Amino acid sequence: MKKTKTGPNAVGHNSVFSAVTTALFDMFSNKGQLDPLADNQRIDGKVCLVTGANSGLGKSVAIQLAKRGGHVIMACRSGIPDAGEDVKRLSGSDNVEMLSVDLSDLDSVSAFCNILRDRKIVIDIAIMNAGLMPLNSRRSAQGYELMFAVHFLANRLMLHRWCQDGVIKPGTSTINTPRVIFVSSEAHQSSEAINFSKFGEYIEFGIKDGLRHYGTSKLHLSTFANELSRRLNPECSDQYSVKMSDAQSEKNSGEKTNEPGHVNIAVHSLCPGPIASNIARESPGFLKPILNPIMSLFFNSPDKAAAPVMLLACEESMGKRTGVYLHMMREKTCSEHASNSSNGEQLWESSQRLLAKYLDPEGKRSKGMGSEVGRSESESIEGTEGAQKRTAKQKTNLSTSA
Ligand SMILES: NC(=O)c1ccc[n+]([C@@H]2O[C@H](COP(=O)([O-])OP(=O)(O)OC[C@H]3O[C@@H](n4cnc5c(N)ncnc54)[C@H](OP(=O)(O)O)[C@@H]3O)[C@@H](O)[C@H]2O)c1
Secondary structure (H helix, E strand, C coil): CCCCCCCCCECCCCCHHHHHHHHHHHHHCCCCCCCCCCCCCCCCCCEEEEECCCCHHHHHHHHHHHHCCCEEEEEECCCCCHHHHHHHHHHCCCCEEEEECCCCCHHHHHHHHHHHHHCCCCCCEEEECCCCCCCCCCECCCCCEHHHHHHHHHHHHHHHHHHHHCCCCCCCCHHHCCEEEEECCHHHHHCECCCHHHCCCCCCCCHHHHHHHHHHHHHHHHHHHHHHHHHHCCCCCHHHCCCHHHHHHHHHHCCCCCCCCCCCCEEEEEECCCECCCCCCCCCCCCHHHHHHHHHHHCECHHHHCHHHHHHHHCHHHHCCCCCEEECCEEECCCHHHHCHHHHHHHHHHHHHHCHHHHCCCCCHHHCCCCCCCCCCCCCCCCCHHHHCCCHHHCCCCCCCC
16 A cells, blocks of 8 residues: 655554554455464464553454464453463463563563563563553653553563563574564554653653544654664664565575564564453443444454464564564555654654663662663673674664664
8 A cells, every 4th residue: 555645643544544544455356375383383482572462452462473383471450369370261272471560560571571580581582562552641650641652662671671681592504593572453544743851751641632642652662663673683774674565476486585684582573463351441431332333343353464474473474574564464654754764763762761760770770771772781682693793883772872
């Protein structure tokens, strides 16, 4: 679907109407659809972390990952232990555990990161899924707007800490490249551009503007996903990004179309499309009798909506690429705003300032950490043989002054 470049604030679709019609077209048309993950694709022994795994899409993804042999960590603020027991029963796997975290509270996120670090957990597949659509604006524990805090700040902090603590490490081969998958939304395409002069400021809004602000928080998330992908994989430029459709025709013809650059950690994002889940739990009581049947009739079940997540998380070729965006089962581009590297840098630096107190809790940087965030002084973020050959300039860089 063609992107529109309209007024100064429109960064993708020029209206919510355009975004909704695109979503409906994509849902009911088969054109350009990718094949789902093969039934026999296994991930035995891989450590998979899913946020918001007690409900909807996250729960379904947790079940599917466990069925394929993953060790699943469900990172949730509620449903402990019942949702975990459900996932065990429905997947037939005991390799499932639940950890508690409230993503709207940075102290809770920090404590959660400490637990992963202290247990020396190394994640192979991270599904950053938790999300919400509140009826009105509300404040997080630290006073930020709730969706900004959960959709963006918590993910920004977790990824920084995981790289710093070695909870996510660059893969040693394309078979074991770790993957980080962000569940965003096409709503990011119809959001207004991020206002960096008011970055992180709390904005009051009511029921009329909720969807707009949801889109803005997902724009922060998509912009972050692209920036993280660039910083973790400096060798991969867009020109090396082989499209899945190209890779499939390459496989069929036996011809090589392109060589992707080395991927340290694959970072992808997606919109799962409309899901019959609990996302509209805050909708007014009078709307529920209308909304619930519409959702169950026209929206995808969480199991079906999980298909693009599973493809990005487990399909082999997705470990050789980074920065892929799927809208349901179609590969697309994020909005221009979200893909723009100077927006990504600004987002990175602005959030670095907001999170300063949480990013470096033990003062590692002041003890002589180089510009790379992520390893002890003796261990760079690129611990692998191939990576060591790269120059300092090419190294994965999560610092502000990249
Ligand atoms: N539903 C759709 O039509 C749709 C469309 C596009 C994108 N998405 C995205 O898909 C993702 C999954 O949503 P869903 O449809 O499956 O909705 P859901 O059933 O409401 O699940 C959302 C999950 O996020 C968790 N969560 C929310 N706030 C949290 C917090 N502060 N700390 C920890 N966990 C928190 C919820 O936990 P609790 O149960 O404890 O609240 C729940 O597990 C979201 O990112 C959403 O934005 C959904």
